[in-house]
Amino acid sequence: GDSVTQMEGPVTLSEEAFLTINCTYTATGYPSLFWYVQYPGEGLQLLLKATKADDKGSNKGFEATYRKETTSFHLEKGSVQVSDSAVYFCALIWAGNMLTFGGGTRLMVKP
């Protein structure tokens, strides 16, 4: 079945450091890919998405490129802030199937 694998956390960075959170997927078709963010005490929010190969999703300084050849959708940000501390989930969906999430990666940014 479809699945998403994320790098395990926590990822601890200093403010203004470069962020990469790896995400790879397995799917029988060509899924749409998403990154969701969950701040402490809140529900999940859609951060960015890409619906086809080579698409780049971007929002709030975060970017991710849909790489069909490596089945990856890595999340990047050039300069993280303390306010970016949260749990990040990679997810996929295609056809009529359900939204499938990875296990989440906790990011902690220190001042």
Add this chain to the structure above:
Amino acid sequence: EAEVAQSPRYKITEKSQAVAFWCDPISGHATLYWYRQILGQGPELLVQFQDESVVDDSQLPKDRFSAERLKGVDSTLKIQPAELGDSAMYLCASSLGSMLDEQYFGPGTRLTVT
């Protein structure tokens, strides 16, 4: 900005008791989802409604879990009897229509079964 509302935010119950969670989706959203998120894991879909009809409940443990959306608006998820392994965050989400539409999540109900 419209939001998905859930209550209660926190619930502590003893095993074998009944517990219920409520969700009010964003107005006009036809599709409603209930997810379970075990600590340290991603959310897993329990049930999906399209208006008042269940579209997918294949992951819902039907011996103890039930869900309804009688008027196609708000929804209730019930567990009876609760078990220790049910301790988790229960998330509700809604979207305009299809699974490809963006899902908007509520803040969740954190359930602890003792």
